[in-house]
Every structure is written in structure tokens, then in C-alpha cells.
Amino acid sequence: MRKFMFAAVAAFLSGTFALAAQAAGEQDPAPSRSWSFSGPFGTYDRAAAQRGFQVYKEVCAACHSVKYLAYRNLRDLGFSEAEVKAIAAQYEVTDGPNDDGEMFQRPAVPADRFKSPFANDKAARAANGGALPPDLSLIAKARPNGANYLHALLSGYREPPADFAVPEGLHYNPYFAGKRIAMAPPLNADAVTYADGTQASVDQMAHDVTTFLMWAAEPKLEDRHSLGFKVILFLIVLTGLFYAVKRKVWADVH
Amino acid sequence: MAFQTNNRIIKWIDYRLPVFSFAHHSLIEYPTPKNLSYWWNFGSLAGIMLVVQIVTGIVLAMHYTPHVDHAFASVEHIMRNVNYGWLIRYMHANGASMFFIVVFIHIFRGLYYGSYKSPREVLWFLGVIILLLMMATAFMGYVLPWGQMSFWGATVITNLFSAVPYVGDSIVTLLWGGFSVDNPTLNRFFSLHYLLPFVIVGVVALHLVALHQHGSGNPLGIDRKGPQDSIPFHPYYTVKDLFGLGVFFIFFAFWLFYAPNALGHPDNYIPANPLVTPAHIVPEWYFLPFYAILRAVPDKLGGVVLMFGSILILFLLPWLDTSRVRSGRFRPIFKQFFWVFVLACLALGWAGAQPPEGLPLAISRVATVYYFAYFLVILPLVGWFERPRPLPASISEPVLGAGKMAAQPAREKA
Numbered sequence: 001m002r003k004f005m006f007a008a009v010a011a012f013l014s015g016t017f018a019l020a021a022q023a024a025g026e027q028d029p030a031p032s033r034s035w036s037f038s039g040p041f042g043t044y045d046r047a048a049a050q051r052g053f054q055v056y057k058e059v060c061a062a063c064h065s066v067k068y069l070a071y072r073n074l075r076d077l078g079f080s081e082a083e084v085k086a087i088a089a090q091y092e093v094t095d096g097p098n099d100d101g102e103m104f105q106r107p108a109v110p111a112d113r114f115k116s117p118f119a120n121d122k123a124a125r126a127a128n129g130g131a132l133p134p135d136l137s138l139i140a141k142a143r144p145n146g147a148n149y150l151h152a153l154l155s156g157y158r159e160p161p162a163d164f165a166v167p168e169g170l171h172y173n174p175y176f177a178g179k180r181i182a183m184a185p186p187l188n189a190d191a192v193t194y195a196d197g198t199q200a201s202v203d204q205m206a207h208d209v210t211t212f213l214m215w216a217a218e219p220k221l222e223d224r225h226s227l228g229f230k231v232i233l234f235l236i237v238l239t240g241l242f243y244a245v246k247r248k249v250w251a252d253v254h
Numbered sequence: 255m256a257f258q259t260n261n262r263i264i265k266w267i268d269y270r271l272p273v274f275s276f277a278h279h280s281l282i283e284y285p286t287p288k289n290l291s292y293w294w295n296f297g298s299l300a301g302i303m304l305v306v307q308i309v310t311g312i313v314l315a316m317h318y319t320p321h322v323d324h325a326f327a328s329v330e331h332i333m334r335n336v337n338y339g340w341l342i343r344y345m346h347a348n349g350a351s352m353f354f355i356v357v358f359i360h361i362f363r364g365l366y367y368g369s370y371k372s373p374r375e376v377l378w379f380l381g382v383i384i385l386l387l388m389m390a391t392a393f394m395g396y397v398l399p400w401g402q403m404s405f406w407g408a409t410v411i412t413n414l415f416s417a418v419p420y421v422g423d424s425i426v427t428l429l430w431g432g433f434s435v436d437n438p439t440l441n442r443f444f445s446l447h448y449l450l451p452f453v454i455v456g457v458v459a460l461h462l463v464a465l466h467q468h469g470s471g472n473p474l475g476i477d478r479k480g481p482q483d484s485i486p487f488h489p490y491y492t493v494k495d496l497f498g499l500g501v502f503f504i505f506f507a508f509w510l511f512y513a514p515n516a517l518g519h520p521d522n523y524i525p526a527n528p529l530v531t532p533a534h535i536v537p538e539w540y541f542l543p544f545y546a547i548l549r550a551v552p553d554k555l556g557g558v559v560l561m562f563g564s565i566l567i568l569f570l571l572p573w574l575d576t577s578r579v580r581s582g583r584f585r586p587i588f589k590q591f592f593w594v595f596v597l598a599c600l601a602l603g604w605a606g607a608q609p610p611e612g613l614p615l616a617i618s619r620v621a622t623v624y625y626f627a628y629f630l631v632i633l634p635l636v637g638w639f640e641r642p643r644p645l646p647a648s649i650s651e652p653v654l655g656a657g658k659m660a661a662q663p664a665r666e667k668a
């Protein structure tokens with residue numbers, strides 16, 4: 001372990017990025033899209049985020065956890081209390097120990113965290129050919145250009161160029177670092193049926209689930225934007241006053 | 255005017271513990287040169303940022319858990335569940351960057367106006383000590399959220415000490431509290447991260463004592479000749495500092511509310527994993543120039559020596575700069591080398607963020623050479639052969655003189 005770290009440090013200090021460069025590899029830049037949450041007045045498009053939750057729940061949740069979310073957080077996306085209760089109740093979670101010292105199963109309640117698909121990372125790897133599907137709670141902030149990247153990644157699977165070898169178990173995706181990803185294309189047209197009648201194209205689902213994941217990563221974005229506006233407005237007025245006073249006080253100097 | 259009051263309680267206390275006269279003396283009547291420019295605002299801004307970091311840091315520490323299994327989750331708990339936790343945490347994380355921006359400008363101000371020259375050498379040393387303490391504090395703070403960059407940044411930087419001859423490995427073991435960056439490392443870093451800011455407060459107090467001994471310098475770099483050159487700190491500089499603070503807080507608020515993660519690294523939202531090395535390990539932006547110096551040198555020990563040397567050399571500055579004129583304003587040749595120096599520092603910052611190869615590496619090497627040459631060769635020599643422009647007779651004179659100049663604009667040219 002220690003040796004390994006020294007090796008990493010040495011490689012990196014001497015500037016030979018051979019290994020790292022290979023791992024990072026080439027990757028196409030994700031095209032910019034417009035998002036409801038970008039810009040100083042951005043907010044989450046509730047309908048898109050709710051649809052995105054559906055995509056997560058029906059597709060991604062088979063492999064990916066979002067362990068920093070609790071069911072109660074869904075209230076922020078516009079789900080009613082009853083809806084949140086009903087969503088939570090669809091899952092069985094382990095609780096306990098009870099008075100007999102036994103762990104037991106019970107339906108989840110809004111205060112519970114989202115149930116993870118696997119008991120631990122080892123189990124997750126075992127089920128995914130050795131690759132670990134990362135927790136998605138923070139993924140939108142854990143990649144450069146997060147939202148655009150997620151959309152590009154999820155809708156960017158295609159046939160590899162003729163001279164590009166893709167080993168068994170990996171898939172070609174030009175937006176992924178190294179362009180070979182262990183996740184099979186997760187979205188196929190009409191993989192979900194949206195209750196609001198929106199056509200579930202791959203592009204649409206990628207857009208919706210990205211909105212959901214951005215909210216999962218930065219749930220206080222709307223508070224931040226609106227508070228920021230008020231604070232900056234206040235500071236501008238205050239600073240203007242200070243400036244006027246400063247001019248007045250300094251008028252007699254020189 | 256000495257401190258006066260009719261309040262009996264204040265009088266009673268002040269007679270026994272002169273806090274009120276002290277505050278009056280150093281914040282109200284404190285005579286200050288009347289010609290300070292806005293570059294002189296950055297000292298008070300730095301002081302305010304220190305307070306912001308301490309206040310937000312103490313609140314964070316109430317909710318943070320310094321344990322490898324819980325640190326990352328506890329920061330997320332702050333971001334999601336603590337009331338206004340996101341605000342406090344983003345203030346603290348971006349506040350560190352703001353603190354460095356302010357302090358860097360404060361230091362460059364000193365370099366340009368020769369603030370380190372007699373009789374302010376000790377004041378300057380105390381400032382350099384503050385910079386070193388700040389760097390240690392910020393480095394350890396960045397480890398606390400225990401993301402990928404926290405972990406790998408800590409690994410890389412602590413490993414540097416292994417280059418020290420003979421005792422290197424022992425130092426590293428001591429820093430780690432074991433044989434790798436692990437829970438003991440996180441615990442001691444948290445402990446020190448909590449402690450050092452208060453040490454900084456102590457050094458700042460000494461910095462101010464030294465400042466008040468001879469008073470602020472000024473853009474002309476000449477001593478005050480009499481009372482006509484000074485104005486009381488209050489209300490003149492209190493209101494000017496408040497105005498500067500307002501402008502600066504608007505700048506701060508922009509980052510805080512609209513780009514709170516722009517100055518950080520996305521990898522730090524991935525929990526630390528000792529088994530996965532990030533493709534590029536980069537420190538926080540304020541360390542990049544030093545990091546570039548480190549990597550510009552092909553030899554590990556040499557790189558470490560130059561990196562630390564780049565700051566320690568500031569201690570020698572009062573003797574390396576041989577010019578007797580303080581202000582760069584009257585030093586036509588120095589001025590040009592100074593701006594190239596600023597450029598070299600910016601270039602180092604840029605190169606520090608790139609993989610150390612090709613053009614960035616070449617640039618970081620050239621800039622490193624210039625960085626040291628500036629202190630060791632250029633400043634001593636320029637001080638000798640440069641002919642400074644004539645200094646004004648007093649602070650009040652050029653202010654009056656400016657009016658006269660305007661009345662007879664053609665004279666100089668004719």
C-alpha cells in the first residue's frame with residue numbers, strides 16, 4: 001500500500017503521467033445544453049425532475065444507489081406527502097434489532113434513506129462484471145461540466161470507429177474517459193412510460209434524469225440563487241451608501 | 255486628542271484596564287498618511303476574512319466528524335440537513351480562496367511600494383509568517399472533507415517531506431501518525447486546522463503592534479514630515495475600509511452564491527479512495543504557483559527546497575533590495591522588472607494546473623528562474639545602478655503640486 005502510494009507520487013512528480021494519462025485517455029467534450037437550473041435565476045424544472053426520478057427508480061436504481069437522499073427529500077420536487085409515503089412503502093428496509101435482538105424487515109418510511117440496490121461494493125461489483133456502479137448522489141458535481149457530461153454520456157453510446165477495439169464487457173462511449181465504459185447503454189427509447197404523456201426518447205430521459213441527479217447533488221440550489229440575489233442587492237445598496245459617505249467625509253482632505 | 259468620556263463606568267474600567275483608551279488610540283485617532291490608495295484596503299480585508307473563516311469554521315466543527323468513515327458524509331450532512339449548512343460550508347470553502355486573493359494582493363502591494371524596508375522589516379516578517387501559517391491551515395482544511403483530492407493532495411504533499419535527508423521518513427510518519435494517510439492523519443489535521451487560525455490571530459496582533467509602531471507606509475514611500483501629512487484613522491479610513499469591504503463582499507457573494515464549486519475540484523465530491531489515484535492530482539488554486547516551482551525541478555529534494563525557498567526568500571527581501579527609495583513609483587527600472595515578476599507568478603499559477611510536460615513545463619522553468627533571479631540578482635543590482643526619480647518633499651506637497659500642474663500643463667513638455 002505504502003509502496004503503491006510512493007510509486008504514484010513518484011510517477012506524478014517526475015511528470016511521467018503514463019498510467020494516469022491512459023486511464024484518463026481521450027474523451028470528447030460534452031456539448032453545452034440549456035438547463036432550467038443554470039444561470040443566476042435558475043430553478044429545477046419540477047416536471048423534468050419528477051420524470052427523472054421515475055427514470056432513476058425504474059432504470060438506474062437496478063445498479064446505482066443515491067444514498068444521500070431520503071424519501072422525504074422528494075417533497076422538494078413537488079411530490080405530496082401521501083405520494084412520498086407511497087413511494088417509500090414500495091421498499092423493504094432492514095431495521096432493528098428489536099426487543100428479541102433480531103433484525104427485521106419493514107416497509108420504508110419517508111425518513112429512510114433511498115434503498116441501495118446492493119448490500120456493499122463487493123456485491124455491486126460481482127453483479128456488474130467487476131465494475132463498480134458509483135453512487136449517484138453527487139455525480140453531477142463530481143464530474144467537470146457535470147450536467148452536460150451526464151446528458152452526453154447517457155445519450156452518447158454508439159458504434160465504435162472501425163479501428164477502435166472494445167473488449168468484451170465494455171461499451172464504446174466517446175464522452176467517457178478512455179471511451180470504454182463498463183455500463184451497458186442504460187437507456188432505450190420508451191424504457192419508461194411517463195404519466196404526463198411526454199415521449200420517452202433517449203434524449204428526453206437523459207435530460208430528465210440529469211435534472212434529477214443535479215437536484216440530488218445540489219438540493220439547495222434554489223435557496224442559494226434566491227438568497228444570493230437578495231444579498232447582492234443589499235450589498236450594492238450598502239456599498240453605494242458607504243461610497244457616498246466616503247465622498248462626503250473625504251471632501252475636506254487635500 | 256486623548257480618550258475622553260463622561261460615562262462613569264467606562265472611566266472606572268479604563269482607569270484599571272485601558273481597553274477604551276487603547277481602542278481609541280489605535281482605531282480612532284491613530285494618525286494615518288492622508289494619501290493611501292485603495293491598495294491599502296487589503297490589510298483590513300484580510301483581517302475580516304480571518305474572522306469569517308474562524309466564525310464559519312467553528313460552526314462547521316459543530317457538525318463535522320473527523321473520522322475517515324464519517325467525514326465525507328458529515329460534510330454532506332452539513333450541506334443537506336443542517337439549517338443554512340450549505341451557506342456556512344460554501345462560505346468557508348470559498349472564503350479560503352477569498353482570503354488568499356486578498357493576502358496575495360496585500361503582499362504584491364508590499365513588494366511594489368517597498369513596504370518591507372526599514373523600519374518595517376519585522377512587520378514584513380510577521381506577514382510572511384502569517385502566509386506560511388495560512389498555507390498550512392488551508393492545506394489541512396482541504397483534507398477534512400475527505401474527498402479524493404483531499405486524500406491524494408495530502409498524500410502527495412506530505413510525501414514531499416520524505417525528501418529531507420536522514421529524517422525525511424520519520425517526519426512523514428509523524429505527519430501521518432502511521433504508515434499511510436489514514437484516520438490518525440485526519441484527526442491530527444483537524445486538531446491543527448482548528449488550532450492554527452488562532453495562532454494566526456496572535457501573529458496578526460503582533461503584525462498590528464509592529465504596524466502601529468511606525469504607522470502605515472504610503473504610495474510615495476516617504477516619511478511623514480508633520481501633522482499636515484496625517485489624518486485620523488476614524489472617520490477617514492474606517493469609512494474607506496467599509497466601502498472597500500462592501501465591494502469585496504459583492505465579489506465574494508458572486509462566487510459564494512453563483513459559482514460555489516468553480517474554485518474547487520470536482521474530484522473532491524468523490525469519497526476518498528486509497529486504491530484509486532485520480533488522473534491529475536492538483537492542489538487548490540492558491541498553491542499552484544508553488545506547485546509549479548516544485549515540479550519545475552527534475553530533482554525531488556531540489557524541488558522541495560525551491561518550493562519552500564520561494565517563500566522563505568521573502569525573509570531576506572529587506573536586504574536583497576538595495577535601493578533606498580521605497581516606492582516603486584519613483585523607480586523606473588524596478589517598475590518594469592516588478593511587472594514581469596507579477597507576470598511570472600501568474601504564469602507559474604497557470605503552469606501549476608497543467609500536467610508537467612511540454613510547454614507548461616518549459617514555462618514553469620523559465621518563470622521559476624525569473625522568480626529567484628528577481629530576488630537574488632535583479633533587486634540587488636537594480637538598487638545599485640538605477641537612478642530613482644526625484645522624491646517629493648512631503649506627502650502634502652504633491653497633492654498641492656497636482657493642482658499647480660493642472661494650471662500649467664505645457665511646462666514639462668516644453
Ligand code: HEM
Nearest residue numbers: 307308311312314315318347350391392395396398399451
Ligand atoms: C485561516 C483560517 C482558515 C482557513 C484558510 C481555512 C480553510 C479551510 C479549507 C480550504 C477547507 C476545505 C473546505 C472544503 O473544500 O470543503 C476547510 C474545511 C474546514 N474547516 Fe477551515 N479554515 C480556516 C479556519 C477554520 C477554523 C478556525 C475552524 C474551526 C474552528 C475550521 C474548521 C473547518 C472544518 C470543520 C472544515 C471541514 C468542513 C468542510 O470541508 O467544509 N476552519 N477549511
